[in-house]
Amino acid sequence: xxxxxxxxxxxxxxxxxxxxxxxxxxxxxxxxxxxxxxxxxxxxxxxxxxxxxxxxxxxxxxxxxxxxxxxxxxxxxxxxxxxxxxxxxxxxxxxxxxxxxxxxxxxxxxxxxxxxxxxxxxxxxxxxxxxxxxxxxxxxxxxxxxxxxxxxxxxxxxxxxxxxxxxxxxxxxxxxxxxxxxxxxxxxxxxxxxxxxxxxxxxxxxxxxxxxxxxxxxxxxxxxxxxxxxxxxxxxxxxxxxxxxxxxxxxxxxxxxxxxxxxxxxxxxxxxxxxxxxxxxxxxxxxxxxxxxxxxxxxxxxxxxxxxxx
Amino acid sequence: xxxxxxxxxxxxxxxxxxxxxxxxxxxxxxxxxxxxxxxxxxxxxxxxxxxxxxxxxxxxxxxxxxxxxxxxxxxxxxxxxxxxxxxxxxxxxxxxxxxxxxxxxxxxxxxxxxxxxxxxxxxxxxxxxxxxxxxxxxxxxxxxxxxxxxxxxxxxxxxxxxxxxxxxxxxxxxxxxxxxxxxxxxxxxxxxxxxxxxxxxxxxxxxxxxxxxxxxxxxxxxxxxxxxxxxxxxxxxxxxxxxxxxxxxxxxxxxxxxxxxxxxxxxxxxxxxxxxxxxxxxxxxxxxxxxxxxxxxxxxxxxxxxxxxxxxxxxxxxxxxxxxxxxxxxxxxxxxx
Numbered sequence: 001x002x003x004x005x006x007x008x009x010x011x012x013x014x015x016x017x018x019x020x021x022x023x024x025x026x027x028x029x030x031x032x033x034x035x036x037x038x039x040x041x042x043x044x045x046x047x048x049x050x051x052x053x054x055x056x057x058x059x060x061x062x063x064x065x066x067x068x069x070x071x072x073x074x075x076x077x078x079x080x081x082x083x084x085x086x087x088x089x090x091x092x093x094x095x096x097x098x099x100x101x102x103x104x105x106x107x108x109x110x111x112x113x114x115x116x117x118x119x120x121x122x123x124x125x126x127x128x129x130x131x132x133x134x135x136x137x138x139x140x141x142x143x144x145x146x147x148x149x150x151x152x153x154x155x156x157x158x159x160x161x162x163x164x165x166x167x168x169x170x171x172x173x174x175x176x177x178x179x180x181x182x183x184x185x186x187x188x189x190x191x192x193x194x195x196x197x198x199x200x201x202x203x204x205x206x207x208x209x210x211x212x213x214x215x216x217x218x219x220x221x222x223x224x225x226x227x228x229x230x231x232x233x234x235x236x237x238x239x240x241x242x243x244x245x246x247x248x249x250x251x252x253x254x255x256x257x258x259x260x261x262x263x264x265x266x267x268x269x270x271x272x273x274x275x276x277x278x279x280x281x282x283x284x285x286x287x288x289x290x291x292x293x294x295x296x297x298x299x300x301x302x303x304x305x306x307x308x309x310x
Numbered sequence: 311x312x313x314x315x316x317x318x319x320x321x322x323x324x325x326x327x328x329x330x331x332x333x334x335x336x337x338x339x340x341x342x343x344x345x346x347x348x349x350x351x352x353x354x355x356x357x358x359x360x361x362x363x364x365x366x367x368x369x370x371x372x373x374x375x376x377x378x379x380x381x382x383x384x385x386x387x388x389x390x391x392x393x394x395x396x397x398x399x400x401x402x403x404x405x406x407x408x409x410x411x412x413x414x415x416x417x418x419x420x421x422x423x424x425x426x427x428x429x430x431x432x433x434x435x436x437x438x439x440x441x442x443x444x445x446x447x448x449x450x451x452x453x454x455x456x457x458x459x460x461x462x463x464x465x466x467x468x469x470x471x472x473x474x475x476x477x478x479x480x481x482x483x484x485x486x487x488x489x490x491x492x493x494x495x496x497x498x499x500x501x502x503x504x505x506x507x508x509x510x511x512x513x514x515x516x517x518x519x520x521x522x523x524x525x526x527x528x529x530x531x532x533x534x535x536x537x538x539x540x541x542x543x544x545x546x547x548x549x550x551x552x553x554x555x556x557x558x559x560x561x562x563x564x565x566x567x568x569x570x571x572x573x574x575x576x577x578x579x580x581x582x583x584x585x586x587x588x589x590x591x592x593x594x595x596x597x598x599x600x601x602x603x604x605x606x607x608x609x610x611x612x613x614x615x616x617x618x619x620x621x622x623x624x625x626x627x628x629x630x631x632x633x634x635x636x637x638x639x640x641x642x643x644x645x646x647x
Binding site for chain 2: 037144187285
């Protein structure tokens with residue numbers, strides 16, 4: 001009787017282990033299949049395409065051309081220009097977002113009546129659809145009927161016109177940066193706020209005992225404590241800036257001329273609109289992919305560090 | 311507080327120390343002033359940031375002349391013209407026809423009258439109506455799928471030791487890191503081959519996959535917070551693993567599931583790039599449509615604003631409902647408050 005009981009217990013246990021295992025596979029497999037179909041396969045397929053000559057709307061099958069697409073791309077000064085524009089856009093908008101987002105977080109750090117409401121109100125822009133918002137900003141930037149110049153103090157556009165924004169090749173990128181900053185400063189603020197709230201009070205109390213100046217407290221306590229989260233915000237925004245597509249398409253479509261032509265926008269133009277150079281676009285896509293993978297790798301590593309600490 | 315009880319420090323320097331710190335004592339006069347300035351600045355900045363949204367709200371209720379007035383009109387007579395123009399196709403009336411129509415104004419209903427004031431006659435519903443319906447169908451179905459599949463995968467990742475778990479999770483997240491155009495090129499070819507281009511099902515599938523990265527990560531975070539002991543206890547009481555999942559874990563995770571659902575909905579609702587590249591007529595959603603709303607003879611900013619406003623209002627409402635989960639949502643559940 002005794003050994004019998006033991007075996008039945010063990011088989012019961014084994015059965016549950018076994019069913020746990022099958023449940024595990026049952027639960028994960030659908031997700032993995034979908035990912036394989038919509039991610040792994042497309043990635044390998046476009047890697048293959050990038051070494052061929054092929055157009056998605058043509059009838060000819062892909063022809064292997066080796067590294068030709070890549071060498072053409074890397075020798076094309078226009079492409080380098082678009083990368084430079086993207087870099088400038090990323091640098092300007094992420095830089096401004098970081099400074100402003102941190103400043104806003106410092107302002108909202110201490111709770112007051114209605115601070116929750118104010119914080120949520122500030123967060124609204126980042127939840128909106130970039131293309132819709134970007135398109136409406138066109139009317140805001142309009143030099144004669146828009147409120148942007150009006151708010152800058154040009155109250156009589158008919159007699160004293162303010163600067164034009166989206167029609168000017170030197171200011172259009174700035175206009176895009178302004179809207180991007182408007183949309184995403186709240187994101188940086190949100191992350192900074194969470195970092196600030198996590199700083200233990202005793203650090204400040206200890207500093208107060210030592211009669212440390214507010215300046216010293218900021219540089220030695222506040223900033224280092226928030227830095228990991230701030231870094232994450234910056235990395236995340238940098239990745240997003242390199243992907244930027246919706247906002248520019250809504251606001252300028254890359255123009256005037258090619259002054260706001262970001263890499264993602266140009267990629268779309270090569271791959272779809274009119275040109276349909278599928279294999280060439282795949283090569284460019286892979287270059288962008290490698291850049292973004294490099295940045296995301298840093299991002300994930302930092303994320304793990306922060307999570308490990310928290 | 312530690313400062314106050316410290317007998318070594320004389321009174322004067324306590325106050326001095328207090329002024330430097332915002333944490334030790336909050337009743338000092340200067341601290342109070344700084345606080346007031348801080349609050350005023352925060353409130354003013356919040357309103358400054360929201361001006362574009364207010365302006366959109368105002369423009370949505372302007373007649374065309376007011377919407378493009380120079381200088382911009384802050385005070386105006388509100389009208390529903392923009393909203394009506396958004397949902398209808400119209401023809402522009404010449405004076406004679408306009409006069410004839412005005413003669414029998416009593417036969418017209420309220421929206422036809424408003425259109426007539428703008429000199430136009432309604433000929434039928436606009437394509438925006440279909441586009442908006444597509445948006446609802448596609449966002450809704452893909453969210454349901456992504457949350458359902460995400461729940462299963464998140465549970466497995468949260469409760470079992472999955473081989474290569476961190477690699478798989480990173481892989482799932484990596485779908486989000488790529489520019490949409492990179493993903494779209496091969497998918498476009500695939501879709502044209504299988505007849506999925508410009509179909510609801512094609513876009514639903516793609517949004518589901520994209521949202522899976524969000525739902526798996528978010529839901530895993532929420533499930534990690536539910537103590538394993540609950541299920542263990544239930545299973546000791548005779549529940550199977552499946553029953554424990556259904557009757558213990560799911561009810562516990564319900565707020566997390568709700569938050570995840572809404573985030574997933576917002577993504578699918580706002581998505582533009584895939585819809586632009588993978589649909590053309592039948593399955594096109596609202597975001598690629600709004601920038602193509604053109605008036606008859608010139609930009610109808612009132613109509614565009616009405617469309618944008620209608621499109622954004624659900625998101626604004628949801629933002630308020632979700633406010634305690636926003637941080638999680640935008641960082642894929644990586645950072646919690």
